[in-house]
Amino acid sequence: MRVVNIGLCGLGTVGSGVFNVLARNSSDINARSNCQIKVAQVGCRRDNSSCDLTAVDVTRDIFDVANNPDIDVVVELIGGTTVAFDLVMTALKNGKHVITANKALIADHGSAIFSEAESRGLIVAYEAAVAGGIPIVKALREGLSGNRINWLAGIINGTTNFILSEMDSKGREFSDVLSEAQEKGYAEADPTFDVEGIDAAHKLVILASIAFGIPLSLDGIFTAGITQLEPQDVAYARELGYSIKHLGMARQTEAGVELRVHPTLVPERSLIAGVNGVSNAVMVNADAVGTTLFYGPGAGAEPTASSVIADVVDVARLMNSNADSWVPALGRISSELKEQTLLNIQDVETGFYIRFSALDQPGVLSNVTKIMGDAGISIEAIIQREQPAGESYVNVIILTNVTKEKCLDEAVERIELLDTVRGQVNFIRVEYLDQH
Amino acid sequence: MRVVNIGLCGLGTVGSGVFNVLARNSSDINARSNCQIKVAQVGCRRDNSSCDLTAVDVTRDIFDVANNPDIDVVVELIGGTTVAFDLVMTALKNGKHVITANKALIADHGSAIFSEAESRGLIVAYEAAVAGGIPIVKALREGLSGNRINWLAGIINGTTNFILSEMDSKGREFSDVLSEAQEKGYAEADPTFDVEGIDAAHKLVILASIAFGIPLSLDGIFTAGITQLEPQDVAYARELGYSIKHLGMARQTEAGVELRVHPTLVPERSLIAGVNGVSNAVMVNADAVGTTLFYGPGAGAEPTASSVIADVVDVARLMNSNADSWVPALGRISSELKEQTLLNIQDVETGFYIRFSALDQPGVLSNVTKIMGDAGISIEAIIQREQPAGESYVNVIILTNVTKEKCLDEAVERIELLDTVRGQVNFIRVEYLDQH
Numbered sequence: 001m002r003v004v005n006i007g008l009c010g011l012g013t014v015g016s017g018v019f020n021v022l023a024r025n026s027s028d029i030n031a032r033s034n035c036q037i038k039v040a041q042v043g044c045r046r047d048n049s050s051c052d053l054t055a056v057d058v059t060r061d062i063f064d065v066a067n068n069p070d071i072d073v074v075v076e077l078i079g080g081t082t083v084a085f086d087l088v089m090t091a092l093k094n095g096k097h098v099i100t101a102n103k104a105l106i107a108d109h110g111s112a113i114f115s116e117a118e119s120r121g122l123i124v125a126y127e128a129a130v131a132g133g134i135p136i137v138k139a140l141r142e143g144l145s146g147n148r149i150n151w152l153a154g155i156i157n158g159t160t161n162f163i164l165s166e167m168d169s170k171g172r173e174f175s176d177v178l179s180e181a182q183e184k185g186y187a188e189a190d191p192t193f194d195v196e197g198i199d200a201a202h203k204l205v206i207l208a209s210i211a212f213g214i215p216l217s218l219d220g221i222f223t224a225g226i227t228q229l230e231p232q233d234v235a236y237a238r239e240l241g242y243s244i245k246h247l248g249m250a251r252q253t254e255a256g257v258e259l260r261v262h263p264t265l266v267p268e269r270s271l272i273a274g275v276n277g278v279s280n281a282v283m284v285n286a287d288a289v290g291t292t293l294f295y296g297p298g299a300g301a302e303p304t305a306s307s308v309i310a311d312v313v314d315v316a317r318l319m320n321s322n323a324d325s326w327v328p329a330l331g332r333i334s335s336e337l338k339e340q341t342l343l344n345i346q347d348v349e350t351g352f353y354i355r356f357s358a359l360d361q362p363g364v365l366s367n368v369t370k371i372m373g374d375a376g377i378s379i380e381a382i383i384q385r386e387q388p389a390g391e392s393y394v395n396v397i398i399l400t401n402v403t404k405e406k407c408l409d410e411a412v413e414r415i416e417l418l419d420t421v422r423g424q425v426n427f428i429r430v431e432y433l434d435q436h
Numbered sequence: 437m438r439v440v441n442i443g444l445c446g447l448g449t450v451g452s453g454v455f456n457v458l459a460r461n462s463s464d465i466n467a468r469s470n471c472q473i474k475v476a477q478v479g480c481r482r483d484n485s486s487c488d489l490t491a492v493d494v495t496r497d498i499f500d501v502a503n504n505p506d507i508d509v510v511v512e513l514i515g516g517t518t519v520a521f522d523l524v525m526t527a528l529k530n531g532k533h534v535i536t537a538n539k540a541l542i543a544d545h546g547s548a549i550f551s552e553a554e555s556r557g558l559i560v561a562y563e564a565a566v567a568g569g570i571p572i573v574k575a576l577r578e579g580l581s582g583n584r585i586n587w588l589a590g591i592i593n594g595t596t597n598f599i600l601s602e603m604d605s606k607g608r609e610f611s612d613v614l615s616e617a618q619e620k621g622y623a624e625a626d627p628t629f630d631v632e633g634i635d636a637a638h639k640l641v642i643l644a645s646i647a648f649g650i651p652l653s654l655d656g657i658f659t660a661g662i663t664q665l666e667p668q669d670v671a672y673a674r675e676l677g678y679s680i681k682h683l684g685m686a687r688q689t690e691a692g693v694e695l696r697v698h699p700t701l702v703p704e705r706s707l708i709a710g711v712n713g714v715s716n717a718v719m720v721n722a723d724a725v726g727t728t729l730f731y732g733p734g735a736g737a738e739p740t741a742s743s744v745i746a747d748v749v750d751v752a753r754l755m756n757s758n759a760d761s762w763v764p765a766l767g768r769i770s771s772e773l774k775e776q777t778l779l780n781i782q783d784v785e786t787g788f789y790i791r792f793s794a795l796d797q798p799g800v801l802s803n804v805t806k807i808m809g810d811a812g813i814s815i816e817a818i819i820q821r822e823q824p825a826g827e828s829y830v831n832v833i834i835l836t837n838v839t840k841e842k843c844l845d846e847a848v849e850r851i852e853l854l855d856t857v858r859g860q861v862n863f864i865r866v867e868y869l870d871q872h
Contacts, residue, residue, distance in 0.1 A: 002760075017724075021582055021583075021723075021724045022582075024723075025582060025583065025584055025723070025724070028583075028584060028649070028768075029581065029582060031649065031768040031769060031772035032577075032581045032764075032767055032768050033581070034760060034764070034769045127579075133724070133725035133726065133728065134728060135574075135575050135578070135579025135580065138571075138574060138575070138578060138579050139571050139574070139575065139579070141468075142571070142574060142746060142749070142750065143563075143571025143574050143575070143743075143746050144571065144742060144746065145465065145468045145469070145745065145746050145749040145750075146457055146458075146461060146465060146741065146742045146743075146744075146745025146746055146748070146749065147457075147461065147464075147742055148461055148464060213464070213467065269710075271707065271710050271711070271731060274705075274707050274710050275707070286742070287457075287460075287461070287738075288453075288457045288461070288569070288738040288739065288741055288742040288745070289569035289732060289733065289738070289739045289742035289743075290569065290732070290733050290736075290738070290739055291732065291733075292569065292570060292730075292731060292732035292733075293729070293730075293731040293732070294728075294729075294730055294731075295707060295728060295729040295730075295731070296725060296726070296727065296728035296729070297725065297726045297727075297728075300726075302723075302724040302725070302726070303724065303725045303726055305582065305724055306580060306582045306583055306722070306724040306725035307579075307582075307725075308582075309581065309582025309724070310578060310579050310580065310581050310582055312582070313578070313581040313582065314578065314581075317760070317761050317762075317763070318757075318761050320758075320760070320761065321754075321757035321758060321760075321761035322756075322757060324438075324470060324753070324756070324757075325753050325754045325756065325757035325761060326753075327753070328468075328470070331468055332464075332467040332468050333467060333470045336467035
């Protein structure tokens with residue numbers, strides 16, 4: 001059996017997972033790859049007590065691994081986008097295939113990395129960069145290769161999904177759940193990357209590039225976090241038959257591509273509404289297959305290792321065949337990647353959930369519905385609920401059909417000017433998922 | 437661009453789907469495969485009005501396609517296991533790669549077909565044979581290649597899932613829904629293959645071979661249909677927090693492999709319980725990744741075409757590279773496939789739902805629970821409900837923890853002998869899915 005020498009850079013959570021799963025399942029992995037997969041060197045700042053490194057060459061300098069002539073494949077699991085980028089480029093320049101779990105690196109520097117790899121006849125694989133253990137990159141690049149993708153909707157950040165699930169099932173406040181998530185290790189000390197949707201945006205950009213054949217770029221992607229979400233909206237949504245999820249949405253429209261991450265109402269009966277806790281799921285709608293969904297753990301040592309090792313097996317199997325037989329990095333040969341217009345959020349069409357505070361008196365609703373009608377917005381449902389204080393104002397909640405955001409904004413502005421309406425009109429976007 | 441000549445055999449539902457999707461999405465498909473995929477010949481008994489065949493060489497004899505020296509890849513979509521087998525073997529003998537959507541063919545003759553292909557250095561691909569448009573073969577063979585699979589649970593027959601969904605949501609009788617399904621074209625005139633679980637067994641055998649590295653064989657798989665299922669059991673299951681699904685279960689245990697298809701209670705809160713109508717889904721539990729789920733349409737012209745074309749792209753990309761770089765037919769090199777003991781259903785451990793009719797008087801339940809205790813079975817829940825007739829007998833419904841079926845059988849036999857119990861004890865297996 002041909003030996004494939006792996007150089008593992010980084011021995012933190014994911015690195016130790018990869019090391020241990022490769023050791024535990026080596027006979028299955030070798031039977032599947034028809035190679036002997038061997039971790040020949042590990043580069044890490046410190047040993048990890050969960051890994052038995054006695055038989056392994058360990059270096060404290062990860063660049064030793066990228067420069068080691070015996071290494072065939074460098075696995076980058078150090079994270080970040082500066083040293084990791086240097087490491088990956090060094091490995092490629094030294095003729096090594098690269099596997100990474102680093103979403104920020106691929107979203108930020110993917111084009112440069114893929115182009116370097118292509119010019120040198122090397123593979124860069126990154127299944128673990130999106131949705132942890134779910135083989136969604138493979139599903140999109142290969143499993144659905146006969147399709148035109150219409151849209152995809154992903155729960156691709158486990159931290160925000162955990163927080164929303166807790167808010168939904170227990171009526172808790174955002175800040176309260178966040179603290180718990182930080183204690184449990186589901187959220188970082190600085191949770192900005194997760195709760196503001198930046199991490200999800202990185203992953204969405206990668207998925208969208210594959211889905212629509214567009215070059216990787218974070219420019220212009222609309223990103224809204226979950227920090228402003230209130231328990232009352234979660235409860236009203238539930239009452240209307242919806243769950244609130246932090247969705248990454250990518251849609252191909254005639255006018256261009258939509259790329260956006262924001263809190264979203266989805267119908268409770270849709271499968272994705274049942275995805276709770278730190279799990280991830282990506283729903284893909286395509287012209288031939290219709291709607292599919294891919295579910296699994298979005299993070300964690302061994303789930304992520306599962307995806308890294310799937311890449312190891314693919315690379316080991318393919319590395320000695322000619323580059324024409326490899327799946328292109330973004331699913332299409334690079335000359336076929338084409339820029340597309342990215343739609344401004346003002347031009348995006350979704351449904352809307354609207355909440356505002358209005359005087360509990362006749363005529364108020366007719367003014368509001370007239371404004372909606374004038375803006376060409378049709379209404380799916382209206383409910384009125386007393387406010388906790390029990391005063392003369394009530395909460396009005398409206399669910400609209402699919403409409404352009406600029407029309408909604410116009411209507412919102414006019415509603416806020418009504419004497420009978422107090423304060424701001426809050427809104428959350430709605431995806432009906434089955435429609436348009 | 438290299439031209440790859442496809443010979444399409446069969447132009448029924450799936451064949452026409454493949455033909456039309458290949459035509460419609462040709463520019464995307466060529467960009468993904470880096471080849472020009474061309475349907476060079478179609479073999480069919482009659483033209484299909486949905487397909488524009490003007491530019492295509494059409495023959496009425498499918499063996500013309502298998503013998504045509506210009507054809508690189510034969511796509512078998514005629515169904516059945518006799519002529520289809522001859523066709524596939526002829527194509528292989530003539531040095532052509534083969535793609536098929538035929539589950540019965542692979543389950544029955546896969547070993548012979550794969551061995552012929554391997555000896556000739558050819559690829560046989562069959563993504564569409566299991567779960568229609570869901571790329572589950574790819575997910576198991578490649579996406580989860582770093583894992584040991586613990587178990588998989590599949591809703592892999594759309595007809596039975598449609599029937600069960602209707603029985604569940606509307607309280608309808610089996611025979612009533614079956615008639616409707618036949619009218620709508622979801623069920624065949626002779627529905628035996630679907631409702632008795634034979635079709636699901638074919639698919640389960642394929643999935644289990646890949647999951648556990650065992651040779652394909654239908655021998656000894658336990659198969660029970662849904663024809664005996666009563667609306668009252670669907671309703672009681674719901675009351676207890678469960679849905680009844682017709683599951684294909686494959687589990688690796690220390691004593692051997694379980695392979696079984698039967699009606700199964702699954703927790704309502706599990707994602708697979710929300711898979712309704714003609715959809716399919718496969719849940720996979722593995723040591724590294726944990727639990728994943730793959731959902732999508734299980735049948736239909738274009739969903740099935742989606743999987744067939746994914747295979748076309750893979751084969752087109754790989755056919756000129758050496759065979760070592762191909763994914764082995766069942767995910768492992770053939771020398772690594774190993775027979776395993778198939779567990780008798782008596783030795784399988786599941787939970788059980790039990791229903792029987794008992795006199796509504798003190799002491800009855802204590803006799804029954806004593807029998808369960810003697811058999812080493814612990815009880816999860818008991819409910820008693822008046823029978824519609826409103827007589828002196830009540831329905832007793834018991835949900836047990838996981839226990840060996842032979843213990844349950846013993847207990848059932850003793851319960852049936854009680855004077856206070858009338859008629860038969862009915863039972864349905866339960867999978868808790870999160871446990872053991």
